[in-house]
Amino acid sequence: MMLKELREKVYEANMDLPKHGLVVFTWGNASELDRESGLFVIKPSGVDYEDLSPESMVVCDLDGNVVEGDLNPSSDTATHAYLYRKWGEEIGGVVHTHSSWAVSWAQAGREIPSYGTTHADYFYGPVPCMRGLTEAEIEEAYELNTGKVIVEGFTGGTGQASIDPVAVPGCLVRNHGPFSWGKDAAAAVYHAVVLEEVAKMAAHTEMLKPAVEPAPQYLLDKHYLRKHGPNAYYGQGNH
Numbered sequence: 001m002m003l004k005e006l007r008e009k010v011y012e013a014n015m016d017l018p019k020h021g022l023v024v025f026t027w028g029n030a031s032e033l034d035r036e037s038g039l040f041v042i043k044p045s046g047v048d049y050e051d052l053s054p055e056s057m058v059v060c061d062l063d064g065n066v067v068e069g070d071l072n073p074s075s076d077t078a079t080h081a082y083l084y085r086k087w088g089e090e091i092g093g094v095v096h097t098h099s100s101w102a103v104s105w106a107q108a109g110r111e112i113p114s115y116g117t118t119h120a121d122y123f124y125g126p127v128p129c130m131r132g133l134t135e136a137e138i139e140e141a142y143e144l145n146t147g148k149v150i151v152e153g154f155t156g157g158t159g160q161a162s163i164d165p166v167a168v169p170g171c172l173v174r175n176h177g178p179f180s181w182g183k184d185a186a187a188a189v190y191h192a193v194v195l196e197e198v199a200k201m202a203a204h205t206e207m208l209k210p211a212v213e214p215a216p217q218y219l220l221d222k223h224y225l226r227k228h229g230p231n232a233y234y235g236q237g238n239h
């Protein structure tokens, strides 16, 4: 893919974040990977959304170095780069926001249980909450280590079962907020929107019934597997 085209796609993905109510001020960023060149395009740091343009998007290599662009890339670039280094075969887009309901769960240090089919259609299991970073990790390389904490959480580095990042396309980082991903930047935005909705619904569910249980596994299986996997039949068969 030409990088010009990728800049357009990443610009559109970033502009969709405030459109969907996920971002205020400049609190969010979307990127997309070009596997052929091993480069990714990301939003510039601290630029108001109304001043963004496809040309202002920044091209980086997988070490997070700027390859093309006049502006500094998002301060979270090292997190995006690390996720592509580890998962770039499976995912091609990453989004980070501070959307309120997802952040609320992250601040509570809680995973989001799967209380119903809205959740199960997109996340096969709870949306996990990663551990917080240590003081040393924050001082040493905060954004890089945020990526490492995410991958560690999915690969069972903290002793839990491993999680497939394709089946669970997002997570919370404790005391921080949501990260999501997908096959491209648009899919990562889509998952960021779903994550925020699911976080809101789960919080409301617990307000109405504090001791509520997750939905039965057979229902969650049905909903996830009819949209994903080898025997999927939902929709028009194009995803």
Ligand SMILES: [Zn+2]
Residues within 6 Å of the ligand: 096, 097, 098, 176, 177
């Ligand atoms: Zn953040």
